[in-house]
Amino acid sequence: MKKNTRRNFLYTAGTCALSGLLFTGCKTLDTMNKMLEVVKIDAGPVSSSQVQSLVKTGQAVAKTFESFTPEQEYYIGRTVGATALGRYPPFNNPMANTYINVLGQTLAAASDRPDTFAGYRFQIQDSDEINAFAAPGGFIFVTRGLIRCCKDEDALAAVLAHEISHVQGKDGLRAIKQSRITSALTIIGLEGAKQFGNKNLAALTRTFEKSISDITNTLIVNGYSRTSEKKADIAAIEILNRVGYAPQGLLEMLTQMQARLKPGTPDFAKTHPSPHDRILALEPWIGPYIPYPQPQPRLERFTKYIAWV
Amino acid sequence: MDRSMSVQVRQGHVRKTPTFLGIIVERLSYGDKVLILKDKGDWLDIKVEGTGTRGFMHISALTTKKIVFNPGDEEAKKTATSDEFALAGKGFNENVEDRFRADNPHLNFAGIDRMEGYGVSEKQMRQFLFKGQLIFKGENP
Structure with a gap:
């Protein structure tokens, strides 16, 4: 009463x-x-x-998701991130995580949304599964399994640029x-x-x-729409071009991923279009795959800091 | 153009040139105000209110809304609608996170705190680009 x-x-x-x-x-x-x-x-x-x-x-x-301030987006992102780390634990090698942060934050600086409330951060997750998550506000997670799909820095840059594009598009908040x-x-x-x-x-x-x-249901269980994934791939190409990486790295990574994905596993295959379909969709933007040069110092640091994970 | 905008990120950087690798001439706090002198694509030519420092800021760090730290203050009362102001520290905030964490102790917030420690300086970025033989075309896209 x-x-x-x-x-x-x-x-x-x-x-x-x-x-x-x-x-x-x-x-x-x-x-x-x-x-x-x-x-x-x-x-x-x-x-x-x-x-x-x-x-x-x-x-x-x-009001829509746009009404959340970057500050609120940050708190949403922290909790989504803590959930993602509950699914796959962090791989806490400082050298590898520092490398992925320098690479990732440089790419984010060249994106259309370089400033989030507390900046972009990247974390390797200790899992053989092939997966990656972008939580709102710029918390980005990549499994060891996905890093193994990258034969060089350009390919890894493509993975990170794709995830940055989801943050840029506020795809998490849209969910x-x-x-x-x-x-x-x-x-x-x-x-x-x-x-x-x-x-x-x-x-x-x-x-x-x-x-x-x-958000976690979308990120972990269902995945974003095919349209969002395509947009993220195309935005990733733009970021790669701005930093000076070969967009071909994205095709290289997807080809490796296609070969390594096991049918029926609860990973990237469930939440993303097949790598084969993504390669076909990217052809008008990148053209067919052709090998790209890899300067020796770039290859050496990739081998030293992260290729071994 | 003569309009005011507020910093909507924890730390806003005013740069000498309109590029992310530009030298930082002043660091601003959440809610600080700048005067927009000229749009230069996504980079805005600005003057910091108070200090008068001139430089460039990326549009993603700024909002046209006034950042209000106390909704009872005069500034908030003067504004007419929520389209014109944002309440700092309100809504989904530290208190909400704390309460949520208490109910969900299995989630790895310590991992997120550790992750936040991986900050990278502009100097590190410049060295990374140089050593990797990369040419940053991010400026003035």
């Missing part, structure tokens, strides 16, 4: 204040009701500053269902000038958990 009374109070306070502030009566009330239904929380009596905050987030219902986005933004609006109360924090954490599930 108490909860209902509070909710009614919020409706009333919100309605009065909103009609005074916005002069849009029914439409605003409808928006408010939708917001409050979605979050299903005990908001408690609201102050005028809280109502003002609600007005400001009044468009939350219509979050609209209802979570609406919930999250509504709760943030309810917060007013105060820190989150326990109940609001609990509600927001539930929304967070569901958002993470949306």
